[in-house]
Amino acid sequence: MMNTCVFEELWNVICDRMENPPEKSYVVDILTHRKGIDKALEKVGEESTEFIIAAKNDDYDQKVYEAADLIFHLMLALKGCNVNFSDVIAELERRRN
Numbered sequence: 001m002m003n004t005c006v007f008e009e010l011w012n013v014i015c016d017r018m019e020n021p022p023e024k025s026y027v028v029d030i031l032t033h034r035k036g037i038d039k040a041l042e043k044v045g046e047e048s049t050e051f052i053i054a055a056k057n058d059d060y061d062q063k064v065y066e067a068a069d070l071i072f073h074l075m076l077a078l079k080g081c082n083v084n085f086s087d088v089i090a091e092l093e094r095r096r097n
Ligand SMILES: N=c1c2ncn([C@@H]3O[C@H](COP(=O)(O)OP(=O)(O)OP(=O)(O)O)[C@@H](O)[C@H]3O)c2ncn1[C@@H]1O[C@H](COP(=O)(O)O)[C@@H](O)[C@H]1O
Pocket: 010, 013, 017, 024, 025, 026, 027, 028, 050, 068, 069, 072
């Protein structure tokens, strides 16, 4: 059984990091970077490329790892451009037949 609640949990962690920034946080580092939203977008680009390369190879675990990196950084980019992740989920739900 898939535990899709992890998306909600992770989104809440991302939001909480921005509201209550700890001393050390990767989320805060990316989302308060001097490049602004471009930093998160740059990461989405990098991780997309890494996923594409993994997808063309035989290492199953690497595909899983790179897909997770891509989804995580996409969530950061959504936060960075003020899109609520729940609206993306709602859009996917709307497309279901
Ligand atoms: N899911 C992640 C997550 N995935 C990746 N990363 C970080 O992303 C950074 C950069 O990844 P890169 O792919 O660029 O680099 P790499 O994986 O080291 O190397 P390559 O893929 O380039 O070979 C690494 O430092 C990872 O630690 C993450 N950092 C945080 N999270 C989640 O975000 C939560 C909050 O994190 P903090 O803000 O750090 O508290 C955590 O509890 C996690 O749930």
